[in-house]
Amino acid sequence: MKKTLAMILALCMVFALCACGAQPAAQPAEQVSQPAEQASQPAEQASQPAEAPAAKIKIGMVTDVGGVNDKSFNQTSWEGLQALQAEDPTFDVKYLESKTDADYQTNINTFIDDGYDLIICVGYMLADATRQAAEANPDQKFAIIDDDTNADLPNVACLMFAQEQASYLVGIVAGSYTKTKTVGYVQGMVFPSMNKFGVGFISGVLSVCPDAKILQYNANNFGDSAGGATAAKDMITKGADVIYHAAGGTGMGVIEACNEEGIWAIGVDTDQSNLAPDHVLTSAMKRVDTASQDISKAVKDGTFKGGVYLYDLSNNGVGIAPTTTHISDEVLALVKQAMEDIGSGKIVVPTLAEEVPEFTLAD
Amino acid sequence: MTKKKSVLDFIAEHRFLHILLSILMGFIVGAVFLVIMKLSVVEAYGKLISSITTLKGFSYVIVYSIPYIVVGLSVAFSFKTGVFNIGAEGQFVCGSMAAACVGILFSNLPGIILIPLCFIAAMIAGAIWALIVAFLKTKWGINEVLSMIMFNWIAFYLSNYIAGIPAIHSDGTAEATKNIADQARTLFPSSFISKFKLAPTFNWGFIVAVLVTVLIWFIIEKTTLGYQLKAVGSNKNAALYGGIGVNRSILTSLGISGALAGLGGALQLMGMGGRISVFSSQEGFGFAGIVVALIGCSNPFGVLAAGIFYGALNYGGSKLNLVDVPTQLISVIVGTVVFFISISIVFERLKYVGSKLHRDTPKKAPDTEKGEGSDKK
Numbered sequence: 001m002k003k004t005l006a007m008i009l010a011l012c013m014v015f016a017l018c019a020c021g022a023q024p025a026a027q028p029a030e031q032v033s034q035p036a037e038q039a040s041q042p043a044e045q046a047s048q049p050a051e052a053p054a055a056k057i058k059i060g061m062v063t064d065v066g067g068v069n070d071k072s073f074n075q076t077s078w079e080g081l082q083a084l085q086a087e088d089p090t091f092d093v094k095y096l097e098s099k100t101d102a103d104y105q106t107n108i109n110t111f112i113d114d115g116y117d118l119i120i121c122v123g124y125m126l127a128d129a130t131r132q133a134a135e136a137n138p139d140q141k142f143a144i145i146d147d148d149t150n151a152d153l154p155n156v157a158c159l160m161f162a163q164e165q166a167s168y169l170v171g172i173v174a175g176s177y178t179k180t181k182t183v184g185y186v187q188g189m190v191f192p193s194m195n196k197f198g199v200g201f202i203s204g205v206l207s208v209c210p211d212a213k214i215l216q217y218n219a220n221n222f223g224d225s226a227g228g229a230t231a232a233k234d235m236i237t238k239g240a241d242v243i244y245h246a247a248g249g250t251g252m253g254v255i256e257a258c259n260e261e262g263i264w265a266i267g268v269d270t271d272q273s274n275l276a277p278d279h280v281l282t283s284a285m286k287r288v289d290t291a292s293q294d295i296s297k298a299v300k301d302g303t304f305k306g307g308v309y310l311y312d313l314s315n316n317g318v319g320i321a322p323t324t325t326h327i328s329d330e331v332l333a334l335v336k337q338a339m340e341d342i343g344s345g346k347i348v349v350p351t352l353a354e355e356v357p358e359f360t361l362a363d
Numbered sequence: 364m365t366k367k368k369s370v371l372d373f374i375a376e377h378r379f380l381h382i383l384l385s386i387l388m389g390f391i392v393g394a395v396f397l398v399i400m401k402l403s404v405v406e407a408y409g410k411l412i413s414s415i416t417t418l419k420g421f422s423y424v425i426v427y428s429i430p431y432i433v434v435g436l437s438v439a440f441s442f443k444t445g446v447f448n449i450g451a452e453g454q455f456v457c458g459s460m461a462a463a464c465v466g467i468l469f470s471n472l473p474g475i476i477l478i479p480l481c482f483i484a485a486m487i488a489g490a491i492w493a494l495i496v497a498f499l500k501t502k503w504g505i506n507e508v509l510s511m512i513m514f515n516w517i518a519f520y521l522s523n524y525i526a527g528i529p530a531i532h533s534d535g536t537a538e539a540t541k542n543i544a545d546q547a548r549t550l551f552p553s554s555f556i557s558k559f560k561l562a563p564t565f566n567w568g569f570i571v572a573v574l575v576t577v578l579i580w581f582i583i584e585k586t587t588l589g590y591q592l593k594a595v596g597s598n599k600n601a602a603l604y605g606g607i608g609v610n611r612s613i614l615t616s617l618g619i620s621g622a623l624a625g626l627g628g629a630l631q632l633m634g635m636g637g638r639i640s641v642f643s644s645q646e647g648f649g650f651a652g653i654v655v656a657l658i659g660c661s662n663p664f665g666v667l668a669a670g671i672f673y674g675a676l677n678y679g680g681s682k683l684n685l686v687d688v689p690t691q692l693i694s695v696i697v698g699t700v701v702f703f704i705s706i707s708i709v710f711e712r713l714k715y716v717g718s719k720l721h722r723d724t725p726k727k728a729p730d731t732e733k734g735e736g737s738d739k740k
Contacts, residue, residue, distance in 0.1 A: 099647075
């Protein structure tokens with residue numbers, strides 16, 4: 001008897017908690033949804049215009065395991081899409097984060113099931129999952145960043161970046177600014193498309209400072225900021241006074257360590273000077289945001305087609321960060337000259353590890 | 364009876380209610396965060412529910428829950444015997460890599476031999492990984508928690524190393540292993556999957572997970588081995604006094620626990636991924652197993668339910684971005700649930716101490732006796 005009574009009491013309490021918790025929760029939410037409608041992307045907006053004749057262009061982005069806040073290409077790409085939506089509300093952009101390798105397929109399928117117009121897969125890690133989905137769904141449009149193995153499929157746009165060119169430019173800056181003639185380079189992982197960063201950077205450094213010593217480290221990890229800091233400190237004790245990283249989250253540690261020790265760091269992918277304004281010399285930019293926007297617009301205009309889209313210096317797809325407060329005019333002139341020379345073909349920045357014997361990570 | 368039993372007392376005596384309340388609290392705290400972020404609670408939870416209640420969604424939940432259940436069992440088994448297997452992550456990685464190697468290198472074998480071979484390889488690899496730690500503990504008394512955390516990282520880099528060996532590494536540009544042989548996959552036939560529009564990775568690993576659940580329950584509850592392990596878990600000295608080899612028990616317990624975590628890795632690989640990528644960060648199945656074991660009160664059937672719950676949260680949670688809700692909401696909910704379950708354990712301890720104190724005052728003695736009796740049920 002007493003047990004059942006207690007059970008009922010307990011149930012009452014559960015419901016009481018439910019009621020207490022849910023009601024105040026639900027009401028303010030309804031209130032805020034109104035002002036939020038004017039903001040860039042309220043959820044209701046998605047359902048409303050669905051009834052209107054002009055259908056939304058639905059763009060879905062699948063991140064790699066770095067997640068959407070990786071301060072690198074996932075984030076840049078997402079920010080680009082958000083900016084696109086703010087500027088042209090006919091776009092409806094959403095993203096799905098992947099936690100493991102097995103999530104890529106699931107996330108891509110979610111977008112396919114929900115009828116998205118374009119699925120942007122961020123990163124070469126999604127190459128195989130993209131191929132599988134693109135072959136199974138030939139009418140679905142895909143775009144993939146940093147991968148050209150899917151270029152043969154008519155429904156996949158491969159957005160490639162000449163990262164060696166941007167790295168070459170920051171290499172010139174690094175070579176001009178090192179007093180100890182020792183620069184450091186931290187790479188996230190060793191494989192051909194990542195090696196382009198190191199190859200370009202080293203060629204850039206050597207072009208202005210032929211006897212420079214380049215300390216190199218392969219973190220084998222894109223998410224280990226503590227490991228990045230350790231590697232950077234090790235390089236600093238060996239005399240490095242400028243360190244460039246192409247290592248995603250690991251690079252956050254590199255920049256932190258440089259900031260602590262008071263030497264120059266060079267950022268990658270986005271303008272990373274806000275991470276340590278006094279010690280980030282410059283950054284090698286990769287306009288993943290522009291690329292994502294372009295391909296989304298192409299879907300809207302009906303000009304989408306498969307194949308490789310190359311983003312390099314000539315179309316501002318890569319470049320040097322707009323923040324140049326720490327760089328002297330002479331060095332900027334050097335950089336500008338190099339940009340012209342690359343554009344005119346006078347300088348051809350190497351892309352393969354074999355072309356630059358000083359690059360030792362690939363061995 | 365004149366005694367007034369408060370509702371809280373009652374809840375404290377029933378683990379199941381504890382858990383349900385903790386889960387409820389998790390969702391309430393999640394709702395509070397949603398309100399703070401000015402997002403719609405109804406929409407967020409609606410999406411969570413709607414994405415798992417379709418047939419396809421539910422089949423995804425089942426697929427997602429398989430590794431959580433098996434790794435949860437692994438951790439729960441070690442909990443029962445007084446060892447904290449925080450190394451399930453590393454054992455999981457070793458298990459999946461061993462299964463991948465077998466699945467890639469012996470691709471000419473028929474499935475009926477290859478699949479059990481993959482399972483066995485994974486279990487042996489997981490068990491060895493756990494036994495090294497267990498050996499260090501029993502031989503030299505090295506704290507197992509510390510060495511396990513380090514072994515997780517050794518497994519992480521070992522797996523990345525093996526994935527880079529030419530015989531294992533993908534022929535394409537992918538930074539991953541080759542795909543394991545098709546006959547080593549545990550997938551249901553594709554005609555079956557497309558007929559019912561299920562998840563493309565729907566596989567029979569779930570049946571294995573259920574069978575393992577029953578087996579572990581049987582070992583813990585119905586065998587001498589289970590009794591010995593539990594005795595060591597509740598009181599090492601008493602067990603030793605009763606003639607149970609404590610060191611041998613720890614070795615057995617961690618060995619079985621490691622084998623289970625390894626099996627979890629194989630099931631995930633053979634069902635879901637089909638290959639192992641070069642990790643850029645820990646995938647966290649082992650740590651999820653700890654949460655699942657905690658929610659499941661270390662009871663095998665509890666773990667089964669908790670694993671499905673965790674799988675549902677994770678699959679449903681991954682869809683939250685579609686309604687502009689950050690997926691981190693799931694971490695908030697899970698964190699809160701774990702927090703409240705842990706609090707309840709603290710309360711129980713306090714009550715236990717309290718009842719001991721009460722026993723000294725003769726008036727209340729029969730009362731507490733009764734309370735303790737129902738505790739043990």
